[in-house]
Amino acid sequence: MAKKFKDISMAVIRRLPKYHRYLKELLDKEVYRISSKELSNMMGFTASQIRQDLNNFGGFGQQGYGYNVEELYGEIKKILGLNISYGTVIIGSGNLGQAIANYTNLQKHGFNLLALFDTNPKLIGMRIRDVPIYDIDEMQEFIDTNNINIGIICTPKEFAQDIANKLVKANVSAIWNFAPIDLKVPENIIVENVHLSDSLFIISYLLNNQEKEQWD
Known part of the structure; x- marks a missing residue:
């Protein structure tokens, strides 16, 4: 379950643009599925940190599958409010x-x-x-x-x-x-x-x- 806005630390919020940027790079390379470990190697965060960060917003991965890059990118975009003008x-x-x-x-x-x-x-x-x-x-x-x-x-x-x-x-x-x-x-x-x-x-x-x- 996603946390309320006031309960999410600014440190987590300041990491969201980096998720947005790296996920967009993956989509540009036509990568549509990635594990938290693979994402951690790219971004410099630990796999545990990535899972904790995303769990603040409800969690998006599936055990044994990882993350659907396109879906996660869309969710991060909405969380950041980038679907609004x-x-x-x-x-x-x-x-x-x-x-x-x-x-x-x-x-x-x-x-x-x-x-x-x-x-x-x-x-x-x-x-x-x-x-x-x-x-x-x-x-x-x-x-x-x-x-x-x-x-x-x-x-x-x-x-x-x-x-x-x-x-x-x-x-x-x-x-x-x-x-x-x-x-x-x-x-x-x-x-x-x-x-x-x-x-x-x-x-x-x-x-x-x-x-x-x-x-x-």
Whole structure:
């Protein structure tokens, strides 16, 4: 029996996209059946961990058979909510905002990018992959009339909290934040912070300590 959402740990949830990605690769290779052991060899999780993770959602394997890859992929897709379309906007149309707008997997997985917003008059009126860039002053009205679920913040740090406040006021449900700041929003607003420098600093730490160990 599947657990309730509130009982599933964030660690399990953060592993789900990896299951989605590897299962898609198996389907692309026309592999339609796989055991938990074979899946563990691919993904780097133990077979026991895979079974535990999937059991949170009801369990999908059959003893002696393993997993039907196509069925499991479909179930993971539904669990992740990728069978739904989400109205999405990007705030901040500089290099990072444009790079995300050009990321084709957004549309492929149901994140329907409808607009970008900026304050730079040189950018306003441009189109990125046929998606228009509007003046930031038009954001509230656009969100109100276009059923926007997700706001992606790609602004400098000093503007990010103000933008987040405006997105909350416009009744956006979730924020994907690329600005290097931890946003303060109401508890009912979902925020996923992507601090690119944090990942780079982890690499720096690991590289630094690996080199130290080589000299010890």
